[in-house]
Amino acid sequence: MYVFGPVPSRRLGISLGLDIIPYKTCNQDCLYCQLGRTTVKTNERRTYVSVSDLLNELKSVLSKNDSIDYITFAGSGEPTLNSDLGKIIKKIKEISSIPVAVITNSLKMTDEDVRKELSAADLIVPSLDSAVQDTFERLNRPCENIKIRDVIDSLVKFRQNFSTTMWLEVMLIKGINNDKENIENLRSAIEEIKPDEVQLNTAVRPSNSGEAKPLNMEELQDIAGYLGRSCRVIASFDRKSNKVYNLNIEDEVLSLLKRRPCTLKEMSEVLSIHPNELSKYLGALEKDGKVKERVFNSEKFFQSC
Incomplete structure (x- = not known):
């Protein structure tokens, strides 16, 4: 199952997701990830899915849905680790006029080939949670020898060379990257990158770490004002409407x-629902007080209230 949704997205309206990476295969292990710890941590690109099978599945889903705002590369791993990403984007463009978006953690954008592949999308949403190396390593827990300065430089190069729309996402975690040094360095990096928009987020869903504490709306708004007019706080999606x-x-x-x-993972397999899609329902059910989570033997379980 490569296609999931459509699902409601705070940023992209009605989004049809494409997952082209195995579950929790990533080049980071972020403290705030709602899908749990990274199980396969790698920064190497390779072929992970059958392109023809993915496209056939996508065609089938598109034939039954006429209200999709974006086809979005997201899911349960880092999409730029798939070496067929550029080919898949081009093939989608041949069969659909729906805009293509790629949500990425930005790390592989230091690769010129990856930047060229991403330029074929209509929108990219790269992340930059910190411009300070120590904080980057503590919060995002990347693969070894990745320098955040190199990542920032690659985002600058992308903006200079391509016209693809860029929304830069910043995930703020209380007590980790919301201090004065981090915010000032973020502001300097944003001024270099010049994204079309900066989107501030915080840990609104349960994560794999007790360290991921959210900022409140007032704190987010204050930081957004400091970071500039292109910065906004991402509002919660109203699922009931x-x-x-x-x-x-x-x-x-x-x-x-x-x-x-x-x-x-167990619920995903039993109900045949993609983990990333399922997590949205669990988040809503937790908010309504119908479901709660607990940790047992270092694994996160959900149970009925």
Whole structure:
């Protein structure tokens, strides 16, 4: 299953997701990741999926949906680690006029070939959580020998050489990257990169670490004002006003959890729902007080309230 959704997105409206990387294969192990710890940590690119199978699945889903705002490379791993990314984007452009977006952690953009591949998309949403090396390593826990200065330089080069729209995402975690030094360095980096927009986020969903504490709205707004007019705080998506949210899936999740606690991966396999899509439903159910999480033997389980 390569295609998931459509799902409601705070940034992209109705987004049809493409997952071209195996579950939790990434070149980072971020403290705030809602999908848990990275299990395969690598910075090497390789072929992970059958391009023809992915395209056939995408065609089938598109034939049944006419209200999609973006086809989005996201999911449960870092999409730029797939060496077929550029080919897949071009093939999608041949079969659909829906805008293509790529959500990336930015690390592989130091590779000139990756920058060229991403330029074929309509929108890229790269991350930059800190411009300070020590904080970058503590918060994002990248593969060895990755320098945040190199990542910033690659984002600058992308903006200089390509016209693809760029929304730069910054994830702020209380007590880690919201201090004066980090915010001032972020502001300097943003002035260099010149993205079309800067989007401030914080840890609104349960993460794999107890260290990931959210900022409140007032704190986010203050920082947004300091970072400049192109910066905005990403508002929560109102799921109840959107027809895409499937209440039957909520019922299935609750029915399963009433029988026994489950991990995200177990529920994904039992219900045949992509982990990234399922996490949105779990987040909503937690917010409504219907589901809670607990950790047992270092694994995160969900259970009915």
